[in-house]
Amino acid sequence: MQHVPSGGFSRRALLRAGGGLAAVTLGSVLGARPAYAEVPDSPRFDLGGAGGNPVWKKSLHANWVMQSFAYDNVHQHIYFAQVNSQNTDPAHAGDLWITKTDTAGRQLGAMTLHNFGHGVSIAVEPYNGSVYLWTEWKSGDSGFGTKIGRFAFKDGAVLEKTSAAVQDRTPSIGDELINPQPAIDPSTGRLLVRYKTGTDLPRIVAFDLEDARAGRLLSEHRLAERALPSRGAWGTDNPFQGFTAYGRYVYLLEGRVNGPSYITVADLNGAGQSVVIDRAQTSAGESLPGREPQGMAVWMHASGPRLAFGFHSNTGGVRQASVFYKSEFV
Structure with missing residues (x-):
């Protein structure tokens, strides 16, 4: 089957759709709290740079919707999270399949999670x-x-959600954490949690992974905290679909089914309100039927780090996953 190239990004389309980068501000800082530490400087991925398409229309363990994915960068495997979006039985709300694959999307294993969540992000x-x-x-x-x-x-x-095999690793930093979602930055060894404190008030907090692993997730353990872009009308038109981080930058995936898809970049450093650093539309996978952006991750490849982003597709009722990446820096 022919692979679709990763595609370019149209900033002209962005300016028409989003009103320009300067108009997109980071959300309310809830009392103008500062970032709790400076995140070390790092290069930023070029959203228009060269890339690739290592996973193309792969069926996962269940015929459910792929929501997110992340890499085991030691063994070079991918773990996909899938949700049954058609199951309305309250007893099965938040049921997930986890599918393990190689980096080309060939299945290597799977497990079931009952009543865990929507699978928006996985680490x-x-x-x-x-x-x-x-x-x-x-x-x-x-x-x-x-x-x-x-x-x-x-x-x-x-x-099961009550299983003793699950360790509670929910940060306790004073905020009410609505819909917390995890990611790991393999370049810094940090856990990042995206959450909301209210309607259209998304935030992100970072911890050292060693602290997080041990359950040290209190206010004094956080390395940085930042307001993420308030979504507003943009969010209504372009649903949030996943995030990841590499160094000082966080990357957000946005878009709807059969509509335009965007990658947004924000800086984890600084305090107060700030502009989005970059946002660009991607045509990656534009031929996919029922194309919907789903999930982001950093892939530490032998050739260098890659910013990976995924799409769910539906071919005659068969649900599949595709992954693309960007590998150049600005």
Whole structure:
């Protein structure tokens, strides 16, 4: 099957759709709280740079919607989170499949999570001979997780939300964490949690992964905290679909089914309100039927770091996953 190139980005289309970068501000800082530490400087991915398409229309373990993915950068595997978007039974709200693949999307294993969440973001942590996953956990009435859970991946296992195998790794930093979602920056060894404190008030907080692993997730342990872009009318038209971080920059994936898809870049440093650094539309996978952006991750490839982003597609009822990446820096 022919692969679709990763495609270019149209900043002209962005300016028409979003009103220009300068008009997009970072959200309310809730009392103008500062970032709690400077994040070390790092290069920023070029959203228009060269890239590739290592996973193309791969079926995962269940015929469910791919929501997110992350890399085991030690063993070069991908872990995909899938949700059954057609199941309206409250007893199964937040049921997820986790599918393990190689970096080309060939299946290597799977496990089931009952009542965990929507699977908006997943983090993968190889540690002491095992692979630990960080996901939403304990789904509420909305189907989204209310906490962050850490647990070992085991092929064929079924985890209930009450399982003792799940470690509670929800930050306790004074805010009410609405819909917390995890990611790991493999370049810095940091856990990042995106959450909301209210309607259209998204934030992100960073911890050293060693602290997070041990459950040290209090206010005094945070390395940085930042307001993320308020979504407003832009968010209504372009739903949030995933995030990741590389160094001082956080990358957000936005877009709707069969519509334009965007990558947005914000800086983890600084305080107060700030402009988005970059936002660009991608035509990656534009031929996919039912194309919907789903998930971001950093892939530490032998050739260098890659900013990976994914799409769900639906071909005659068969749901599939595709992954693209950018590998050049500004």
